[in-house]
Amino acid sequence: MSSEKIVEYLSCEISNYLEDIENNISLDHDIFVCRKDGVCLFKELSENVNAQTVGALVAGMWQAAESVNSINTISVNEYMLQFSTSQQGVMVYPLYLEDEIFLLTTLFGEELNPGKLKNSCRKLRDQLVNNYTDYQQMRPKEISNEKKKQEFLFSNISDKEIDQLFSFAGS
Amino acid sequence: MSFVNYHSKEVNCKIVYYGPGLGGKTTNIQHVYKKTSGDSKGKMVSLNTDNERTIFFDFLPLDLGEIRGFRTRFHLYTVPGQVFYESSRKLILRGVDGIVFVADSQVERMEDNVASLKSLIDNLEDHGYDVSTIPLIMQWNKRDLPNIVSVEEMSNILNKYDSPEFSAQAVSGEGVFETLKMASKLVLMNLKSGI
Numbered sequence: 001m002s003s004e005k006i007v008e009y010l011s012c013e014i015s016n017y018l019e020d021i022e023n024n025i026s027l028d029h030d031i032f033v034c035r036k037d038g039v040c041l042f043k044e045l046s047e048n049v050n051a052q053t054v055g056a057l058v059a060g061m062w063q064a065a066e067s068v069n070s071i072n073t074i075s076v077n078e079y080m081l082q083f084s085t086s087q088q089g090v091m092v093y094p095l096y097l098e099d100e101i102f103l104l105t106t107l108f109g110e111e112l113n114p115g116k117l118k119n120s121c122r123k124l125r126d127q128l129v130n131n132y133t134d135y136q137q138m139r140p141k142e143i144s145n146e147k148k149k150q151e152f153l154f155s156n157i158s159d160k161e162i163d164q165l166f167s168f169a170g171s
Numbered sequence: 172m173s174f175v176n177y178h179s180k181e182v183n184c185k186i187v188y189y190g191p192g193l194g195g196k197t198t199n200i201q202h203v204y205k206k207t208s209g210d211s212k213g214k215m216v217s218l219n220t221d222n223e224r225t226i227f228f229d230f231l232p233l234d235l236g237e238i239r240g241f242r243t244r245f246h247l248y249t250v251p252g253q254v255f256y257e258s259s260r261k262l263i264l265r266g267v268d269g270i271v272f273v274a275d276s277q278v279e280r281m282e283d284n285v286a287s288l289k290s291l292i293d294n295l296e297d298h299g300y301d302v303s304t305i306p307l308i309m310q311w312n313k314r315d316l317p318n319i320v321s322v323e324e325m326s327n328i329l330n331k332y333d334s335p336e337f338s339a340q341a342v343s344g345e346g347v348f349e350t351l352k353m354a355s356k357l358v359l360m361n362l363k364s365g366i
Binding site for chain 1: 176227235236238239241248262265352356359360361362363
């Protein structure tokens with residue numbers, strides 16, 4: 001499934017999940033999903049939190065931890081990454097959709113029950129994985145575009161176009 | 172790996188600055204950060220030691236506007252240059268769309284340049300990249316210092332893939348944007364359509 005469809009799926013599912021107050025993830029907490037390279041796919045972040053910065057840091061943190069732990073053979077899907085006190089911090093859960101891993105992250109502060117929050121995040125992750133198959137079946141089948149993928153998006157970009165792109169920046 | 176969102180008409184690309192320690196990688200993106208207007212840049216993140224040696228990476232997101240209807244975002248990373256951070260360098264190269272190799276032009280640093288370039292090629296191959304086709308730009312930095320190798324010799328020793336090359340003096344900004352513009356152009360032209 002294309003990245004766009006995954007973005008659409010995540011937006012729909014996570015929004016539905018957060019609307020259900022039974023799920024106990026306060027909207028005061030920041031929720032973020034990114035690819036393993038840090039590119040943001042879903043965000044519910046406070047104004048002072050930059051999605052690109054968070055994505056780069058979370059991706060780097062996850063990959064570094066994975067590398068340090070590479071001697072273990074347990075599936076990465078069983079892991080989660082946590083850096084926190086008893087009230088605030090960050091939790092990262094791996095989310096496997098098709099063959100690709102995504103990182104479901106929550107940034108929390110002033111949390112009275114981080115154990116409950118952890119459980120809610122785990123439930124969200126499991127729901128996203130479990131509902132994905134149904135979602136795929138409901139979507140119209142995508143026509144294979146293997147041949148199209150070999151074509152370039154841009155051709156013959158001129159120096160003038162690049163200069164225009166960088167006109168926002170000083171030189 | 173680049174991310175193209177056709178619905179929102181957005182392109183995200185990753186460029187990594189690679190090279191030996193203290194060669195000018197961080198200086199390059201610090202200059203880019205300093206000269207980019209507020210709306211076009213995000214917060215620059217530097218994970219470094221107390222004496223400002225990069226320990227994991229520097230990161231600078233650039234939102235540069237539109238090209239042919241697509242909003243273009245570049246994610247600039249630098250790697251730590253010190254020898255024992257090899258594992259970190261390999262991690263940061265994952266998903267790269269283009270590389271700027273920042274070489275130190277001083278005579279006494281040539282051995283480090285060669286070792287760093289070999290490390291880059293080995294890591295790219297380990298990640299499954301075709302080194303001859305991935306956008307790679309060479310920067311001969313520190314051209315202002317005495318006792319430097321000629322541009323011709325830098326090219327003969329280091330430019331194995333006939334890559335575009337630029338002289339630079341990153342500390343003053345000379346050559347920094349010229350290098351980045353070429354990297355951006357090659358990365359954009361290397362994007363697959365997938366529609």
